[in-house]
Amino acid sequence: MTRWTRLHPTAPPERLAAVRILSGAYAVGYLAVRSPAILAVRDRDPAAFSGVGVLATLDRPVPDAAVVALLAVTLVAGVAFTVGAAFRVSGPAFAGCFLLVATYRSSWGQLLHFENLPALHLLVLGLAASADAWSLDARRRGRPAPSGHDHAAPLRLLCLMVVLAYVIAGLAKLRYGGLDWITGDALRHHLAYSATRLELLGEAPPPWAATAVANAWALPPLAAASVLVELGAPVALLGGRARDLWVGSAWLLHAGIAALMFVVFPYPLLLVAFAPFFELERLVPLLRSRRMRLGAAAP
Amino acid sequence: MDRLRTHRWAIATVMVAAAMVTPVVLDRDSFPLSTYPMYARARPAEVTLPAAVAVDGEGDVHRLSLELVGGNDDPLIVAAELRDAIAGGRADRTCAAVASRVEAAGDTVDGHRPVAIEVVTERYDTVDRVLDEADPVARRVHARCPIGDGR
Structure with missing residues (x-):
């Protein structure tokens, strides 16, 4: 089953735990920052509600108190998820609650595609043995993780999800925009559209947008590079330098989008989306030895 | 037991991949399974x-x-x-x-x-x-x- 990737033939529990901590902390922070926007749906016209995804059968908004309660429970479960407390409950609970909160907000007319990958990642992390190390559960247990838990397969699945998401995004550009998306003015018009929309909504447009729109010749190569990065995502499954190169390229793509359009995909921009591709547990001894060196060098 | 767990994840991996590709086949965007259509369409000036x-x-x-x-x-x-x-x-x-x-x-x-x-x-x-x-x-x-x- 691991023939499709060279990543993580095996993995210690700490590797999966590191991804749990990063993704959990990201999701809790994201929800905390976005809570005003999430709670603002209580003031929306109920006619604007149309359930999507797991809430597709919901034909009217839930009571305001339920939205507040769900957000509160999600935040509490998220903290427990991140620190690995009662993970058999908090893992699936946080994954499910995050999915519900994000789906409910998306049911008000605007799908926020940057929430897809964290929601999917949390489902895998919440159902896997992600708290066998670096968790309150492990500390309480006081002995090694139970044998037989697979910590590599969930990591490979998380990586596959990232790769598929990017490939699908690349295919979408060719499917809906055609080759013209690369060779034509599509990117230029998207940049101009985003800047104008921001301006009409009382916000300052991205400072580099005008420069990019004025230099139309530079945009087809950028469009081609964007599609290449998205469709080239499977090379990350090779590991090693191919993975590093792709992750760096994908990050640059998001940084460029943020700079030119003020459209921020925080999960990849903060590198959390790419965490499953790496042997993160190796960072800990490295950081420890560096800290000891710094401590020894201090007067 | 290990073998069972390995197969469980193998099945989960295939199912997740299939689920993520399904919206593309159906050309139907939703959440969290998506066609990722943002900024994909050509847009007139x-x-x-x-x-x-x-x-x-x-x-x-x-x-x-x-x-x-x-x-x-x-x-x-x-x-x-x-x-x-x-x-x-x-x-x-x-x-x-x-x-x-x-x-x-x-x-x-x-x-x-x-x-x-x-x-x-x-x-x-x-x-x-x-x-x-x-x-x-x-x-x-x-x-x-x-x-x-x-x-």
Whole structure:
């Protein structure tokens, strides 16, 4: 089953735990920052509600108190998820609650595609043995993780999800925009559209947008590079330098989008989306030895 | 036991991959399984955009902040709300909501005393707008609600 990737033939529990901590902390922070926007749906016209995804059968908004309660429970479960407390409950609970909160907000007319990958990642992390190390559960247990838990397969699945998401995004550009998306003015018009929309909504447009729109010749190569990065995502499954190169390229793509359009995909921009591709547990001894060196060098 | 667990994850991996590809096959975007269509379609330079603006006694238009327009700091959400309200025939209700936020925020917008809020769609050549601050080529008022002195 691991023939499709060279990543993580095996993995210690700490590797999966590191991804749990990063993704959990990201999701809790994201929800905390976005809570005003999430709670603002209580003031929306109920006619604007149309359930999507797991809430597709919901034909009217839930009571305001339920939205507040769900957000509160999600935040509490998220903290427990991140620190690995009662993970058999908090893992699936946080994954499910995050999915519900994000789906409910998306049911008000605007799908926020940057929430897809964290929601999917949390489902895998919440159902896997992600708290066998670096968790309150492990500390309480006081002995090694139970044998037989697979910590590599969930990591490979998380990586596959990232790769598929990017490939699908690349295919979408060719499917809906055609080759013209690369060779034509599509990117230029998207940049101009985003800047104008921001301006009409009382916000300052991205400072580099005008420069990019004025230099139309530079945009087809950028469009081609964007599609290449998205469709080239499977090379990350090779590991090693191919993975590093792709992750760096994908990050640059998001940084460029943020700079030119003020459209921020925080999960990849903060590198959390790419965490499953790496042997993160190796960072800990490295950081420890560096800290000891710094401590020894201090007067 | 190990073998069973390995197979469980193998099955899960195949199912997740199939689930993620399904929206592409069906060409149906949803959450969290998506076709990731954002910015994928070719877009003409000339587009119609929704907005909510304040109008002063001279008839001059003043842009409102995201918070005043949508009670929210996310432009994607606020723009979608306006678009859906206009398309759904609810522009008057949105106008009233914006008006109440503007009134609650104070007397003036950009130093001008507004007399009305308008929910509009404006058609722009966006390239000309970004490069030369071009005026809209068309403008349509979907709802107007008086506030302050205009009441």
